[in-house]
Amino acid sequence: MNAPLKIHRFSRRALLKGGALTVGFALAGLRNDASAQGAAAVSRVLDNKEVDAFLAVNGDGTVSVYCGKVDLGQGLRIAIPQIAAEELGIGIDKIKYVDGDTALTPDQGRTSGSNGIQRGGMQIRQAAATARKALIDLAAQRLNVNPDTLIASGGEVRPKAGGAGIRFASLIGGRRFDLKLDPKAPLKDPASYTIVGKPLRRPDVASKCTGTAIYVHDFTVPGMQHARVIRPPAIGASLISVDENSVKNFPNVKVVRIKDFLAVVGEDEWTTERAARTLRAQWSDWSGLPAQDRLAGTMRADPGNTEQSLVTKGTPVSPQPQTAKTLSASYFWPMQSHGSIGPSCAVADVRADAATIWTASQGMHDNQVTYARFLGLPKDKVRLIYLEGSGCFGMNGHEDAAADAAILSRAVGRPVRVQWSRADEHGWDPKGPPQLLDITGTVGADGQILDWRTDMWIPQTTKGLLNIPLLGPQAAGLDNIVGLNTGLISQNGDPPYAADHMQVVVHWLKEAPLRPAPLRSPGKPANCFAVESFTDELAAAAGIDPIEFRLRGLKNPRGIELIKRVATMMKWQTRPSPGADTNAAVARGRGMSYVHYKHSETFVAMGMEVAVERASGKIKVERVACAHDCGQIINPDGVRAQVEGSILQTLSRVLLEEVKFDRSRVLSLDWSSYPIMRFSEVPKLDIDLVDRPNEPPLGAGEAACAAVGAALANAVHDATGTRLRTVPFTPERVKAELNGKPS
Amino acid sequence: MPKYKLRINGSMRVVDALNADKPLLYVLRGLGLTAAKFGCGLGQCGACTVLVDGTAVQSCQTTVAHAQGKAITTLEGLGSAAKPHPVQAAFIDEQVPQCGYCTSGMIMSAAGLLSQKRKPSESEVRSALDVNLCRCGSHVRAVRAVMAASGQRG
Numbered sequence: 072m073n074a075p076l077k078i079h080r081f082s083r084r085a086l087l088k089g090g091a092l093t094v095g096f097a098l099a100g101l102r103n104d105a106s107a108q109g110a111a112a113v114s115r116v117l118d119n120k121e122v123d124a125f126l127a128v129n130g131d132g133t134v135s136v137y138c139g140k141v142d143l144g145q146g147l148r149i150a151i152p153q154i155a156a157e158e159l160g161i162g163i164d165k166i167k168y169v170d171g172d173t174a175l176t177p178d179q180g181r182t183s184g185s186n187g188i189q190r191g192g193m194q195i196r197q198a199a200a201t202a203r204k205a206l207i208d209l210a211a212q213r214l215n216v217n218p219d220t221l222i223a224s225g226g227e228v229r230p231k232a233g234g235a236g237i238r239f240a241s242l243i244g245g246r247r248f249d250l251k252l253d254p255k256a257p258l259k260d261p262a263s264y265t266i267v268g269k270p271l272r273r274p275d276v277a278s279k280c281t282g283t284a285i286y287v288h289d290f291t292v293p294g295m296q297h298a299r300v301i302r303p304p305a306i307g308a309s310l311i312s313v314d315e316n317s318v319k320n321f322p323n324v325k326v327v328r329i330k331d332f333l334a335v336v337g338e339d340e341w342t343t344e345r346a347a348r349t350l351r352a353q354w355s356d357w358s359g360l361p362a363q364d365r366l367a368g369t370m371r372a373d374p375g376n377t378e379q380s381l382v383t384k385g386t387p388v389s390p391q392p393q394t395a396k397t398l399s400a401s402y403f404w405p406m407q408s409h410g411s412i413g414p415s416c417a418v419a420d421v422r423a424d425a426a427t428i429w430t431a432s433q434g435m436h437d438n439q440v441t442y443a444r445f446l447g448l449p450k451d452k453v454r455l456i457y458l459e460g461s462g463c464f465g466m467n468g469h470e471d472a473a474a475d476a477a478i479l480s481r482a483v484g485r486p487v488r489v490q491w492s493r494a495d496e497h498g499w500d501p502k503g504p505p506q507l508l509d510i511t512g513t514v515g516a517d518g519q520i521l522d523w524r525t526d527m528w529i530p531q532t533t534k535g536l537l538n539i540p541l542l543g544p545q546a547a548g549l550d551n552i553v554g555l556n557t558g559l560i561s562q563n564g565d566p567p568y569a570a571d572h573m574q575v576v577v578h579w580l581k582e583a584p585l586r587p588a589p590l591r592s593p594g595k596p597a598n599c600f601a602v603e604s605f606t607d608e609l610a611a612a613a614g615i616d617p618i619e620f621r622l623r624g625l626k627n628p629r630g631i632e633l634i635k636r637v638a639t640m641m642k643w644q645t646r647p648s649p650g651a652d653t654n655a656a657v658a659r660g661r662g663m664s665y666v667h668y669k670h671s672e673t674f675v676a677m678g679m680e681v682a683v684e685r686a687s688g689k690i691k692v693e694r695v696a697c698a699h700d701c702g703q704i705i706n707p708d709g710v711r712a713q714v715e716g717s718i719l720q721t722l723s724r725v726l727l728e729e730v731k732f733d734r735s736r737v738l739s740l741d742w743s744s745y746p747i748m749r750f751s752e753v754p755k756l757d758i759d760l761v762d763r764p765n766e767p768p769l770g771a772g773e774a775a776c777a778a779v780g781a782a783l784a785n786a787v788h789d790a791t792g793t794r795l796r797t798v799p800f801t802p803e804r805v806k807a808e809l810n811g812k813p814s
Numbered sequence: 815m816p817k818y819k820l821r822i823n824g825s826m827r828v829v830d831a832l833n834a835d836k837p838l839l840y841v842l843r844g845l846g847l848t849a850a851k852f853g854c855g856l857g858q859c860g861a862c863t864v865l866v867d868g869t870a871v872q873s874c875q876t877t878v879a880h881a882q883g884k885a886i887t888t889l890e891g892l893g894s895a896a897k898p899h900p901v902q903a904a905f906i907d908e909q910v911p912q913c914g915y916c917t918s919g920m921i922m923s924a925a926g927l928l929s930q931k932r933k934p935s936e937s938e939v940r941s942a943l944d945v946n947l948c949r950c951g952s953h954v955r956a957v958r959a960v961m962a963a964s965g966q967r968g
Binding site for chain 2: 143144146272273276278279280282283286289322339340341410464493708715716719720742743747751753756
C-alpha cells in the first residue's frame with residue numbers, strides 16, 4: 072500500500088536566490104538539502120487559469136504537480152498526487168510534488184475552510200483532465216487516428232484496442248501545454264479509479280518518525296541570527312524606555328527598538344533568550360479589556376452592534392396548538408487559543424530589493440501581499456516558502472512571527488529566525504472569538520418545530536481582509552491591516568430540520584475583546600453546539616427520543632443515513648432523554664448530534680457515551696461514534712485521521728479550554744492555566760466513513776468539529792437531567808450546574 | 815567558555831556552554847539534532863523528550879551540566895527510516911503523526927516505557943504518554959502503535 076512518492080524541495084542555494092523562477096529540484100524528503108542532485112529545470116507559469124501552473128510533464132517521464140495549498144499534516148501531499156495521477160493516467164510514483172512556494176506554485180487561496188481538496192484538489196483535477204485530453208489529441212494526430220480510440224494510462228497514450236502506446240514524455244516532455252483549464256474537459260468515471268479512494272501512505276510520516284523532517288523551527292540559513300521579540304506586559308501598552316545596559320554582559324546580542332517593537336537579536340539562541348528575559352524595559356499602563364466575568368452581558372448589550380437577518384423561512388403558525396411548548400435558552404462559547412504545541416517561528420532574509428520568508432502559515436499568497444505592503448517592496452519581490460510547523464488550525468502566531476522576522480532581518484541586515492515562547496503563543500496568538508447565542512423555539516406534541524429563532528452575538532468580519540492585523544508592524548508603526556478577521560462564523564445558526572417558521576438574526580459586534588482570527592471550523596462548533604443542544608431540548612420537551620425527533624424533521628437522505636448508522640453503532644435504545652437514573656453517583660448517558668456543514672458540505676452524525684461523577688463534576692467521555700459523509704473519498708486513511716483529530720481537538724475545547732484575561736492581558740499563558748486534553752482522557756473512537764465516489768469530494772478537516780459540543784452536552788443531559796450551555800464543561804462548572812448553582 | 819562532555823547517540827561530543835544551566839534541548843538542537851522540539855520550556859508538553867541513561871526526560875528541564883557523562887538518545891539515534899526502532903516502525907505503520915511536532919517526544923516516551931516494561935497495559939501506555947501533548951489528535955493511533963510495538967496488536 073505504500074507508494075514511493077517523493078516530496079521535492081529546493082536546494083538551499085536556490086532558495087536563497089529569492090524570487091528566481093528557474094530553480095533546480097532537489098530530492099530530499101522534507102529536508103532542504105543543498106547537496107541533493109538537480110533533476111530538472113522548469114520555468115514556471117503561475118497563472119492559476121493555466122494548466123502549466125499546476126502540471127509539467129518532464130523529459131524523464133515524471134510529472135511535476137504544483138499545489139498552492141499547503142500540507143499541515145492533513146495529508147494533501149498524498150491526496151493531491153492521488154487526484155492528479157488518477158486523472159492524468161500515470162502511476163503515483165511518477166509524481167513529483169511541490170507545494171506552498173509563491174515563486175513556484177499558483178495562488179489557490181489560503182489553505183483554510185477545509186477546502187484543500189474540495190477546491191484546490193478539484194482545480195488540479197481539472198488541470199489534469201485538460202492535460203489528459205491534450206495528450207490524447209497529440210497522440211491521435213501523431214498516429215492519425217480518432218482520439219476516441221485512445222486512452223491515457225500508465226504514463227502513455229495507447230489504443231483502447233491494445234498495441235503500442237506513446238509515452239507522455241515523448242508527446243510533450245519538457246514543453247508547456249499552453250492551455251487554459253477547460254471546465255468541460257471530461258473527467259474519468261470514478262468506477263475506473265485505481266488510485267483515488269486508496270489509503271496510500273503519507274510521504275512525510277517516516278521522516279517525522281525518524282527525525283529527518285525539517286520544520287520551520289529547525290530551518291537555518293548561513294549567517295542567520297536568532298531573535299526574541301519582547302511583547303508588552305499589557306496589550307495596548309507603549310514602550311517608554313529601554314535599558315540596554317541591562318544586557319551588556321551577554322555576548323553578541325543587540326537590542327532592536329522600532330517605536331513599540333522591542334527585540335533582542337544575537338548569534339547564539341540560548342544567550343539571546345536569556346538576554347531577552349533579562350532586558351529591562353518600561354512600558355505604559357493599559358487596561359482596555361472588558362471584564363471577563365461579565366463578557367456575555369457586555370456582548371449582548373453592545374450598543375455598537377449591527378443587526379442582520381441571515382435566515383427567514385416560512386410563516387408562524389397562528390394560533391399555536393395548546394399542546395405546543397415554547398422554550399428559550401442561551402449558549403456561550405468562550406475565546407480559545409489555537410493551542411499549537413510549538414510556539415510560532417519563522418525565518419526571514421530581507422534585502423534592500425527583495426525578501427524571502429520561510430513560514431508555516433496557511434496563507435502563502437495572501438501573506439505575500441501583506442508582507443510586501445509593510446516592507447514597502449513590490450509583491451513579486453517577496454517570496455514566501457512554506458515549511459511545516461506545529462499544527463496551527465487557523466491563524467495562530469505564524470503570520471506574526473514571520474512579520475517579526477522580516478522586520479528584524481531588515482533592521483539588522485542579516486537573515487533572522489524568530490522563535491516565540493510558550494507565553495507569547497498563549498498570550499498573543501489571535502483567538503477564536505467569543506460567541507453568544509440565544510434561541511427561542513416552539514414544538515408541537517408531535518415533535519413538529521412550529522417556530523425557531525436564533526440570535527447570535529459575534530464579532531464582525533471585515534470584508535476582503537487577506538490577513539489579520541499583525542503585531543510587529545503595529546508596534547513598529549508600519550503599514551498594517553485594519554479590521555477583524557474571524558472566518559465565516561455565522562453559518563449553521565439554523566437547524567437542518569423542517570420548521571413552520573425559522574429566523575436567524577446576527578448582531579455583529581464592532582469589536583472583539585482580544586484580536587480574533589479563524590480557528591478550526593470557524594464559528595460552527597459554537598453554533599452547532601447551540602442549535603443541536605436546543606434541538607435536544609425541544610425533543611425532551613415533546614417527550615420524543617432525540618434520534619426519532621431528528622428523523623421526523625430531516626429530509627436529506629444522506630443525513631438520514633448517517634443518523635441511522637450512528638444509532639446502529641451506538642445500539643441506540645429509543646426513549647426520551649433524560650434517562651432513568653439521573654441521580655446516580657456516576658450517572659451514565661448517551662447523546663447525539665447531526666450537522667450538515669454550512670448546509671452545503673460534509674454530513675456528520677455523532678453519538679457519545681459519557682459518565683458524569685456527581686461529587687466532582689468530572690465528565691468522562693467513554694466513547695464517540697461518528698458517521699461521516701464527505702462525498703468522494705480521495706484517501707480514506709487521511710479522512711479518518713482528520714475526523715479523529717476533529718473529534719479529539721474539539722472535545723478538548725469543549726471540556727477544558729477558555730482563555731483567561733484581566734483588564735490588561737491574557738493570564739492563561741501555559742499548559743497548566745490553559746490545559747488541553749491528555750492521553751488518559753481520550754475516549755474510544757468509532758468512525759464510519761461513507762464513501763460516495765460519484766459525488767464531489769468535500770472537506771473532511773472541520774465538519775466533525777461542529778458536531779462535538781452538542782453530542783457531549785446532550786449525553787450529559789441524558790445522564791444527569793442537567794443542561795450545560797456554557798463551554799468549557801469544567802468539573803467546577805458541571806458541579807455547580809448539577810447542584811443548581813450555575814456559574 | 816566551560817566545556818561539557820556528552821555521549822549523544824553513541825558518540826562523545828564536547829560542547830561549549832556559557833553556563834551550566836543551559837538546557838540540554840538547546841545543546842542538542844544546536845548540534846543539528848532537531849527532532850527534539852521546543853514546545854514550552856516549562857516541562858509541561860513533552861515535545862522535547864529524549865532518553866537519558868534509558869529514561870525518558872524532558873530535555874528543556876535537563877541542564878547540560880546534569881547531562882554530562884550520561885548516555886543521551888534522541889529520535890535520530892533511536893533508529894532510522896532504513897532501520898527503525900520498533901516504536902518508530904509502529905508509528906509509521908499506524909500513520910500516527912499529522913503535523914508531527916509532538917511525535918518525537920511521544921516516540922521517546924514510549925521507547926522509555928518499553929525499555930522498562932516489555933508488555934505494558936494500554937492504561938500504562940496512556941499514563942506514560944500523558945506528559946506528551948498533541949493538538950492534532952493523533953492519540954488513538956499513538957496508543958495503538960505502542961501496543962503494536964510491544965507485540966500486543968489489538
